[in-house]
Amino acid sequence: MNFYSRVECVCVCQVMGFEVDSINSVQFSNHTGYSHWKGQVLTADELHVLYEGIKLNNVNHYDYVLTGYTRDTSFLEMVVDIVQELKRANPNLVYVCDPVLGDHGSMYVPQNLHPVYKNKVVPVADIITPNQFEAELLTGKNISTEKDAVEVMDLLHKMGPDTVVITSSDLPPRLGDRFLVSLGSQRILMPDGTRKTQRIRIEVPKVDAVFVGTGDLFAAMLLAWTHHYPTDLKTACEKTFSVMHHVIQRTISYAHEMAGPGRRPSPAQLELRMVQSKADIEDPAIVLEATVL
Amino acid sequence: MDCRVLSVQSHVVRGYVGNKSASFPLQVLGFEVDTINSVQFSNHTGYEHWKGQVMTADELHVLYEGIKLNNVNHYDYVLTGYSRDDSFLETVVNIVQELKRANPSLVYVCDPVLGDNGAMYVPENLVPIYRDKVVPAADIITPNQFEAELLTGRSISSEKDAIEVMNLLHSMGPETVVITSSDLPSPLGDQYLVALGSQKRVRADGTMVTQQIRMDIPRVDAVFVGTGDLFAAMLLAWTHLHPNDLKTACEKTISVMHHVIKRTITYAKEVAGPDRKPSPAQLELRMIQSKADIEDPAIVLNAVVM
Numbered sequence: 001m002n003f004y005s006r007v008e009c010v011c012v013c014q015v016m017g018f019e020v021d022s023i024n025s026v027q028f029s030n031h032t033g034y035s036h037w038k039g040q041v042l043t044a045d046e047l048h049v050l051y052e053g054i055k056l057n058n059v060n061h062y063d064y065v066l067t068g069y070t071r072d073t074s075f076l077e078m079v080v081d082i083v084q085e086l087k088r089a090n091p092n093l094v095y096v097c098d099p100v101l102g103d104h105g106s107m108y109v110p111q112n113l114h115p116v117y118k119n120k121v122v123p124v125a126d127i128i129t130p131n132q133f134e135a136e137l138l139t140g141k142n143i144s145t146e147k148d149a150v151e152v153m154d155l156l157h158k159m160g161p162d163t164v165v166i167t168s169s170d171l172p173p174r175l176g177d178r179f180l181v182s183l184g185s186q187r188i189l190m191p192d193g194t195r196k197t198q199r200i201r202i203e204v205p206k207v208d209a210v211f212v213g214t215g216d217l218f219a220a221m222l223l224a225w226t227h228h229y230p231t232d233l234k235t236a237c238e239k240t241f242s243v244m245h246h247v248i249q250r251t252i253s254y255a256h257e258m259a260g261p262g263r264r265p266s267p268a269q270l271e272l273r274m275v276q277s278k279a280d281i282e283d284p285a286i287v288l289e290a291t292v293l
Numbered sequence: 294m295d296c297r298v299l300s301v302q303s304h305v306v307r308g309y310v311g312n313k314s315a316s317f318p319l320q321v322l323g324f325e326v327d328t329i330n331s332v333q334f335s336n337h338t339g340y341e342h343w344k345g346q347v348m349t350a351d352e353l354h355v356l357y358e359g360i361k362l363n364n365v366n367h368y369d370y371v372l373t374g375y376s377r378d379d380s381f382l383e384t385v386v387n388i389v390q391e392l393k394r395a396n397p398s399l400v401y402v403c404d405p406v407l408g409d410n411g412a413m414y415v416p417e418n419l420v421p422i423y424r425d426k427v428v429p430a431a432d433i434i435t436p437n438q439f440e441a442e443l444l445t446g447r448s449i450s451s452e453k454d455a456i457e458v459m460n461l462l463h464s465m466g467p468e469t470v471v472i473t474s475s476d477l478p479s480p481l482g483d484q485y486l487v488a489l490g491s492q493k494r495v496r497a498d499g500t501m502v503t504q505q506i507r508m509d510i511p512r513v514d515a516v517f518v519g520t521g522d523l524f525a526a527m528l529l530a531w532t533h534l535h536p537n538d539l540k541t542a543c544e545k546t547i548s549v550m551h552h553v554i555k556r557t558i559t560y561a562k563e564v565a566g567p568d569r570k571p572s573p574a575q576l577e578l579r580m581i582q583s584k585a586d587i588e589d590p591a592i593v594l595n596a597v598v599m
Contacts, residue, residue, distance in 0.1 A: 011320045014581050021307045027330055027348075029359025038359030042333075046346055050306055053335025053344030059307060059574050268365050275320050 009213075009220040012274060012281050016224045021062070023050055025070055031212045033267045044074040051082050062086050062093055066223055068216050069100040071109050073116050080120045087124070094226075097125035097161075098219040101134045103168075123160040127226060129219050130156075132169040146171060146183070150199060150293070153185035157197070162187045163226065163233065167218060168204075179203040182241070184290070186233040199293040200234050204241055207248055209255070209265065213272050218244055221281075234290045242287045246280035247272055296533065297325045298370040299392070301353070301385055302522065304330035306345075309578040310337045310519035311374060315526035317580055318549075318587045322530045327368070329356055331376060337518045339573045350380040357388050368392050368399055370529055374522050375406040377415050379422055386426045393430075400533075403431040403467075404525040407440045409474075420444075429466040433532060435525050436462075438475040452477060452489070456505060456599070459491035463503075468493045469532060469539065473524060474510075485509040488547070490596070492539035506540050506596040508547055513554055515561070515571070519578050524550055527587075540596045548593045552586035553578055 010020045025047070028039035054060050065083050070076050087093050099117045102108045118138050122128060132143055139155040142148065149171065153164045165184040173179035185199045221243050225236040250273045255265035274281075298319060303311030312328045319326050331353070334345030360366045371389050376382050393399045405423045408414045424444050428434060438449055445461040448454065455472060462470045471490040479485035488508045496502055527549050531542040556579040561571035580587075 011317060014317050015321060015584065017581060017584075019581055022304075023306050024304065024330065024333055027333075027356065029356050030363060030365070034363045036359055036362035038355045038362070040348075040352055040355075042346075049344045049346075050333065050335050053342055054307060056342035056344070057336060057340050057574060059336070268363060275323060275325055278321065278323075 009216045012217065013220050013224060015278055015281055018064075018224065018227075021054075023047065025075065031267070033210070033212045035267075041072070042075070044072065044078040047075060047078050047082075055085075060086060061089055063090065064223055064227075065093065065095045066219060067096075067121075068098045068219060069109075071113070073110070073112050076113060076116050076121060080116075080124060083124050094126045094223075095124055096127040096129075096219055096223045097121060098129045098215055099125075099134050099138060100215065101130075101137055103131050103133050105133060107137075118159075122156070125161045127163040127165075127222065128156065128161045129165050129167050129215070129222060131167050131215075132171075135164075135166050143169060143171070146181075146201070146293075149183050150185070153183065153199070154197075157185065157187050165222060165233075165237065167215065173203045175203045178206055180206050182237075183293075184233050184237050186231075188231050198233050200237060200290040201293055202237055202241055202288055202290040204288060205245065207252060209252060209270060211248065211251070211270060211272065212267070214244060214248065217247065217272065217274075234292055237290050238286050238288055239284050241290075243277075243281055243284040245287050246284060247274065247277045250277055250280075294323045295325070296323070296369045297327065297367070298372055298529065299327050299329070299368045300372040300526075301329045301331055301388075302372070302374045303332045303334065304328070305334050305336050307336045307577075308519070308574075309523070309580045311522055314519040314522035314578065314580070315372060315374075318523065319526050319530060321584055321587055324370075324530065324533075327360075329353065331378075331381065337573070339516070339518050341573075347378070348381070350378065350384040353381060353384050353388075361391075366392060366395055368396065370533075371399065371401045372526060372529055373402075373427075374404040374525060375415075376419070379416070379418050382419060382422050382427060386422075386430055389430050400432045400529075401430055402433040402435075402525055402529045403427060404435045404521055405431075405440050405444060406521070407436075407443055409437050409439050411439060413443075424465075428462070431467045433469040433471075433528065434462065434467045435471050435473050435521070435528060437473050437521075438477075441470075441472050449475060449477070452487075452507070452599070455489050456491070459489065459505070460503075463491065463493050471528060471539075471543065473521065479509045481509045484512055486512055488543075490539050490543050492537075494537055504539050505599040506543060507599055508543060508594060508596045510547060510594065511551070513558065515558055515576060517554065517557070517576060517578065518573070520550060520554065523553065523578065523580075540598055543596050544592050544594065545590050547596075548590040549583075549587055551593050552590060553580065553583045556583055556586075 013020045026041045156164045163186045171181040221240040225239040229236040255269040258269045259265040316326045332347045459470045469492045477487040479487050490506045493503045527546040531545040535542045561575040564575045565571040
């Protein structure tokens, strides 16, 4: 079950064979990066009503829940209630949460979402995909070095999730300044009862464009690839970041072609070429390697 | 292929009707699909319970305004299906007409959902709106026999009647008409139902030609929801890929339907258990599992050119 308004993210999971039930948290003409946007939002009550319909029919059985951007605290709290109920129905349910708060030092959702994520949402999540800013906000710790990042991921594990991916950071890349550093950490329960933590680092080519929706796509693909590689975060991340790379490259090429030489592509031209990337989504060629820390 | 479809249909959280039924198959075939969800319900109304919210004509207009203000109101296709609201339907027609002014080559694929087997399942006041406003703006329509009769005011008792009704529908606007099911007797026996199609087109030399086809389709012993929506979406796709060849477009469309339905029945019976009638939840179309058939359907029936 995913609480999304991005049809494309639904589609990418579907082409990989997942049944996706989607609750659209808003219905907008387009994303808010365009010059104009118009539409309607779903209230927490309306969300509850939809879930009630699913429950009354006794089909409230899910293997995963996926959530992303929201601006509404009561909506977010309703989501948490639903996740908790679904976990009672299926204790193996995995909740994949992109804790969208902001980026590059500033928040782009209301401040009062921060304590809701920290105290209610992240504790029930199993996989989270914060960027550096969000990871710092959630833990109250700054990240200046890789050591800091590892400590922050350990703090996030303590809050609940066994899998944490810091999707982007300002840490200095070894491959040069055309790259950015992402990190991941996964706690696994060993057969002898002990816990092992695998940590990885992956350097991703920077792109000279502002994309919208890539975080949503990332979370959806991480769900898919951790499903296929549940105890191998290295491979799951290599596949996920590789898919992102293929989609983004295809999108940039198309956007530049549409915009023309010397012109900056518009938000409309920069929409992710998702449908055209089906083959890469189904079976991504690995183009990035993660190092195990 | 850079083909953009605007699909205005229902959204259900769970299951495959309306936009859920149309989006995935069109996307795997390479179409860009922009969806406007006319409703958001937990599931279709054939379940014991259903809950959700409907969109008003004003809210539809607001969404379209957003698209228009960004100057991205350029579509190759519009696809519509089930609606219960007359003002919503009229707003859809206005949008289609404006989109056609922006792109005169736009093709409007319309499933004029009114009812079946002699009974209406939408309010009566939708009939004149479909007849006088919607169908005249449409290029491809997929009525069943009951809907074809309602729209033209003529009964269908023979293949000859059906052809006359399809010609009447052509004269109302659409160049392509597919009567998706009928009571006409099939030469293959009563385990089959008859569907018919008619496509008018202009030849290279300027003359008009009409191709009419008949298909004999194996009956299925189950009630499916969402198959009409899948049919219209796939007819859009296959007429796009075979624009002057209704025979091939229909063979592909009906074949996809066959594969999806067969896979669904098998699964439903398995999940329900022996001698038990599958539930609506169990009968949801096995869409995701049918991806390969959707992408490249093996042809399982031949349409007869009349």
